[in-house]
Amino acid sequence: MVSERPEHPDVALVIAFLNTLDVEEGTDALHSAESWQDWAADRGLTPGPLTGARSTRAALRSAAGDPDSTPREASAAIEVRVNADGPVFTTTSATGAVLSAAARLSVLGLWDRVKICPADDCRWAFYDQSRNHSRTWCSMQSCGNREKARAWRERAAAEAN
Template identity: 60%
Template sequence: MTEDVALVLDFLNTVDRERGTDLLDDPVAWDGWLAERGLARGDVDPAGVRATLRAAVGDPVAGVRPVHVPVTASVVDGVPRVVAPDVVGAVLAAASRLVVLGRWDRVKVCPADDCRWAFYDRSRNHSRTWCSMQVCGNRRKARGWRERAARR
C-alpha cells in the first residue's frame, strides 16, 4: 500500500501551485519523473487524469472528466496483480487498490489556495485537514487571528 500511496501522491503533486510549476509542461522533467519510477508514457493525457483524480480527492479548482484506461489482471508467482503498460494505468491501478483497501478517503488536498498539495491523512480518525500544520495550517490560523484582531 505504501508504494501505491507514494505513486498516487507523486503524480497528483506534479503540479505545484506555490511555485507555479507543472512537471507535465516540461518534457525533460516529465521523462525524468517517469524514468525514476520505471514507467512509460501512454496514449492518455496525464494532465486530464491528474485533474480528474485531484478533483476526486477534493481539489476545488480541478476539473472532472471520465477516464478509461485498460489494465491487466494477472497472477505472478501465485499472487494476483493488476498491471498497466503506462503511467496513467499504473496510477489508476494504484488508486484503485487504495479504494479496495478502504484507504482512498485518506488521500486529500490541502485547502490553502496557495498550496493545494496532495497528502495522505495518517491520523487515527481521518481528520487531518492541512498538508502541514506547521506551514499551511499555521498560516491559515495566523491569517484568521489577524482578521479577527483587525475587526476589534
C-alpha cells in the first residue's frame, strides 16, 4: 500500500475512512466502538453509531469497486445551509461528514478516481491521480508488480505445458 497525500480535503477524508479496514495488516478501526470513537475524534468528528459506520464503509467500498463488497446503500442526516461563503453541507456525525465528502467528489466528477486495489491481500483504497483515470493498483512498486509477475508466471507455465 502506498501513502498518498491527496490535495482535496474530501478525498483525504473518504480515503482515510475507506482505509479504516486494512486487509494487509489485518486491522479494522471499526472493530469496536472505542476504536471508531478514536478514529472520529482524531479528525474532530462525532462518531455516531458503529453499525452505521460499518454500513457506510461497506457501501462506499462497494461503490469504489471493492470486489469483496456487495452493493448496498447507506445514508446519514445531512443538511444544506447557506452561509457567507455559499452553500455547505452540515451534519452531526462522522458518517455524515464522510458521505458529504463523497457526494461533493461525485458532484465534482472526482468519485470515479476513488478506487480499491484489486490485489487479494491488499484492498487498499487510493485516489487515482493519473491523467486518464487508468490506474489500477494502489502501488505499481508493490501490488502491481507482484500481480504482473504472478500473471507472467501463470502464462509461462501454461505455455510450457
